[in-house]
Amino acid sequence: MRYQLMTAALALTTALQFAGPAAATDLEVTHWWTSGGEAAAVAELAKAFDATGNHWVDGAIAGSGGTARPIMISRITGGDPMGATQFNHGRQAEELVQAGLMRDLTDLATKEKWTEIVQPKSLLDGCTLDGKIYCVPVNIHSWQWLWLSNAAFEKAGVPVPKNWNEYVAAAPALEKAGIQPLAVGGQPWQASGAFDVLLAAVGGTDAFLKVYKDKDAEFAAGPEVAKVFKAADDARKMAKNTNVQDWNQATNLVITGKAGGQIMGDWAQGEFQVAGQTAGKDYTCLPGLGLNEMIATGGDAFYFPLLKDPEKSKAQEVLAHTLLDPKTQVAFNLKKGSLPVRGDVDLKAANDCMKKGLEILAKGNVMPWTDQLLSQDTQKQKEDLFSEFFAKQDMTVEDAQKRFAAIVGSAD
Amino acid sequence: MSKSERPSQLFRNLNAKIASIPMIFTALVIFVGGTVWTVFYSFTNSKLLPRLHFVGLDQYYRLWATPRWLISIENLLIYGVLSLVFSLVIGFLLAALLDQKIRFEDTFRTIFLYPFALSFIVTGLVWQWLLNPEFGVQAVVRSLGWTSFSFNPLYDSSIVIYGILIAALWQGTGLIMCLMLAGLRGIDEDIWKAARVDGIPTWKTYLFIIIPMMRPVFITTLVIVASNIVRVYDLVVAQTSGGPGIASEVPAKYVYDYMFFAQNLGQGFAASTMMLLSVIIVIVPWAYLEFGGKKRV
Numbered sequence: 054m055r056y057q058l059m060t061a062a063l064a065l066t067t068a069l070q071f072a073g074p075a076a077a078t079d080l081e082v083t084h085w086w087t088s089g090g091e092a093a094a095v096a097e098l099a100k101a102f103d104a105t106g107n108h109w110v111d112g113a114i115a116g117s118g119g120t121a122r123p124i125m126i127s128r129i130t131g132g133d134p135m136g137a138t139q140f141n142h143g144r145q146a147e148e149l150v151q152a153g154l155m156r157d158l159t160d161l162a163t164k165e166k167w168t169e170i171v172q173p174k175s176l177l178d179g180c181t182l183d184g185k186i187y188c189v190p191v192n193i194h195s196w197q198w199l200w201l202s203n204a205a206f207e208k209a210g211v212p213v214p215k216n217w218n219e220y221v222a223a224a225p226a227l228e229k230a231g232i233q234p235l236a237v238g239g240q241p242w243q244a245s246g247a248f249d250v251l252l253a254a255v256g257g258t259d260a261f262l263k264v265y266k267d268k269d270a271e272f273a274a275g276p277e278v279a280k281v282f283k284a285a286d287d288a289r290k291m292a293k294n295t296n297v298q299d300w301n302q303a304t305n306l307v308i309t310g311k312a313g314g315q316i317m318g319d320w321a322q323g324e325f326q327v328a329g330q331t332a333g334k335d336y337t338c339l340p341g342l343g344l345n346e347m348i349a350t351g352g353d354a355f356y357f358p359l360l361k362d363p364e365k366s367k368a369q370e371v372l373a374h375t376l377l378d379p380k381t382q383v384a385f386n387l388k389k390g391s392l393p394v395r396g397d398v399d400l401k402a403a404n405d406c407m408k409k410g411l412e413i414l415a416k417g418n419v420m421p422w423t424d425q426l427l428s429q430d431t432q433k434q435k436e437d438l439f440s441e442f443f444a445k446q447d448m449t450v451e452d453a454q455k456r457f458a459a460i461v462g463s464a465d
Numbered sequence: 466m467s468k469s470e471r472p473s474q475l476f477r478n479l480n481a482k483i484a485s486i487p488m489i490f491t492a493l494v495i496f497v498g499g500t501v502w503t504v505f506y507s508f509t510n511s512k513l514l515p516r517l518h519f520v521g522l523d524q525y526y527r528l529w530a531t532p533r534w535l536i537s538i539e540n541l542l543i544y545g546v547l548s549l550v551f552s553l554v555i556g557f558l559l560a561a562l563l564d565q566k567i568r569f570e571d572t573f574r575t576i577f578l579y580p581f582a583l584s585f586i587v588t589g590l591v592w593q594w595l596l597n598p599e600f601g602v603q604a605v606v607r608s609l610g611w612t613s614f615s616f617n618p619l620y621d622s623s624i625v626i627y628g629i630l631i632a633a634l635w636q637g638t639g640l641i642m643c644l645m646l647a648g649l650r651g652i653d654e655d656i657w658k659a660a661r662v663d664g665i666p667t668w669k670t671y672l673f674i675i676i677p678m679m680r681p682v683f684i685t686t687l688v689i690v691a692s693n694i695v696r697v698y699d700l701v702v703a704q705t706s707g708g709p710g711i712a713s714e715v716p717a718k719y720v721y722d723y724m725f726f727a728q729n730l731g732q733g734f735a736a737s738t739m740m741l742l743s744v745i746i747v748i749v750p751w752a753y754l755e756f757g758g759k760k761r762v
Binding site: 152298434443463 | 513531620708709725
């Protein structure tokens with residue numbers, strides 16, 4: 054069996070690279086997938102890549118993207134590039150691409166017809182700069198989910214809410230039962246992301262695009278966004294005293310029923326899965342907070358730094374091919390809780406929440422997310438603002454909105 | 466008198482001069498060169514990679530309009546003044562107590578110095594746990610019966626910087642104590658005897674005779690403590706990551722975050738230039754008084 058796999062892999066590699074001995078090449082892949090569900094998912098990628106006769110050298114960097122990205126970037130700019138690295142497709146690696154440090158994958162993409170297989174098409178836009186393709190999207194992650202603990206609501210004696218407004222109304226009952234209504238971890242990106250979700254859900258898709266795509270500072274200071282800040286104010290009151298830092302610790306509060314819910318991307322799904330919980334029975338998910346059912350086409354992608362070693366460059370092509378392989382896509386995304394980037398794969402094993410996501414995706418209800426629209430600089434300023442807003446209960450809503458509008462005004 | 470009798474100044478101690486060339490080179494190229502490069506690029510709008518597009522003082526205007534930077538400066542001031550005062554006072558008191566020819570002095574010295582063997586990262590983590598309301602000091606006291614006891618500095622924006630100060634003092638005072646102890650041991654026994662003969666009380670001897678004599682030790686200590694204050698970063702990262710919100714941010718963390726997380730080198734350089742400037746403002750008058758004064762003697 055193993056021999057057969059090897060021969061198949063050999064055949065595949067030779068077919069891909071026309072010639073050359075398929076000696077096992079070590080390729081270091083860096084990523085920030087370290088929580089339980091994520092590690093299980095990345096192991097699937099490693100398995101698929103190892104099966105091609107190459108060797109996946111795992112370069113996991115703990116501490117989420119914020120910690121990992123600077124390390125990755127300094128390795129690439131410092132002249133010690135890895136074989137491949139994760140980024141969120143969009144503008145995070147923009148300057149690295151402009152500086153010519155990333156490998157142009159256009160030839161491979163044309164040969165393998167990525168533009169046809171990758172669905173939705175806007176996904177590849179995040180990888181494209183000046184008409185050339187620089188990364189391989191591996192999944193679709195959307196931020197706009199509300200995860201609710203059914204057990205917590207049962208204990209509080211209120212029905213599980215169907216949207217954000219019902220949830221806010223149920224908060225006092227949760228609090229009375231000694232349950233933290235909303236869990237928001239202390240990492241700055243969590244507060245900032247939660248606000249973006251509220252903006253898309255409470256304000257609507259148009260408002261979201263007006264603020265982040267058109268960077269309309271006047272609109273951001275206006276009454277429509279004020280409504281969103283009102284909702285964010287509710288959220289911070291509900292999240293008061295969440296004494297945890299990491300997002301998966303906050304998710305764990307929901308899993309154990311200590312917290313009523315969490316606004317978090319669909320990567321939280323993997324944590325519920327590792328904990329052995331069933332969607333619909335143990336927990337409920339509301340895409341778009343139950344108000345605006347849209348899926349953001351953010352997600353993870355692999356970029357390939359330009360390498361001098363021809364062996365490794367070949368291995369990069371094999372990896373790029375493997376990542377988009379239908380089998381890898383299914384195995385990886387089921388573990389990760391994210392949606393596949395191909396429309397033609399069969400996700401029979403998908404659970405309730407993933408099916409909801411797939412349905413929205415099939416309807417074409419997609420929108421771009423902040424990773425694609427805003428520079429890292431703007432994102433960081435936003436994170437500073439919202440982590441302060443969520444931690445400091447006496448910061449007024451008006452003050453926060455004024456500062457938000459200023460950030461939008463100076464955004465690039 | 467021929468010229469050969471008086472060798473040129475340049476070739477005196479030639480061996481020593483050759484030996485110090487690498488360090489001179491390092492100091493000039495890496496320290497001075499790096500500093501000049503940083504200041505230079507702080508006037509550009511460099512993002513992820515340095516580039517020469519000048520924007521004047523824009524980065525500085527933005528810096529001083531950023532609430533997070535202002536909070537960082539405020540925190541550094543509170544932390545700096547308190548940690549300077551407390552580490553000197555506590556360090557000296559511990560040293561003076563140990564100097565009373567007590568039993569088990571070695572044991573006590575080891576205990577007090579031990580935290581210094583830990584890095585700031587480990588110190589930060591230990592104190593994060595100790596100060597965590599759910600299983601730290603607060604939980605212990607509550608489990609003893611004082612159920613309304615509240616000690617939760619790390620999750621309270623208004624006092625979080627003091628939580629960091631506690632950890633820094635715990636880690637750093639041992640070293641200060643050792644330096645002070647060495648200074649006290651360097652005082653001639655005869656001075657003590659003379660003071661006793663004159664009937665001067667012990668506390669007065671310390672305050673008016675011993676401490677002025679220990680001036681060099683105090684200056685060494687001051688430099689060590691001050692440099693630790695300005696570069697405080699890892700302790701904050703390990704203990705609070707700047708939180709809750711941005712309540713415990715410090716300038717060094719702002720520099721790092723904006724250079725690497727925000728991919729905005731220009732902004733990070735501007736912030737680090739401001740840090741350098743503040744150090745210069747403190748150091749130059751002091752150095753002038755300290756080293757300029759000696760020439761007059």
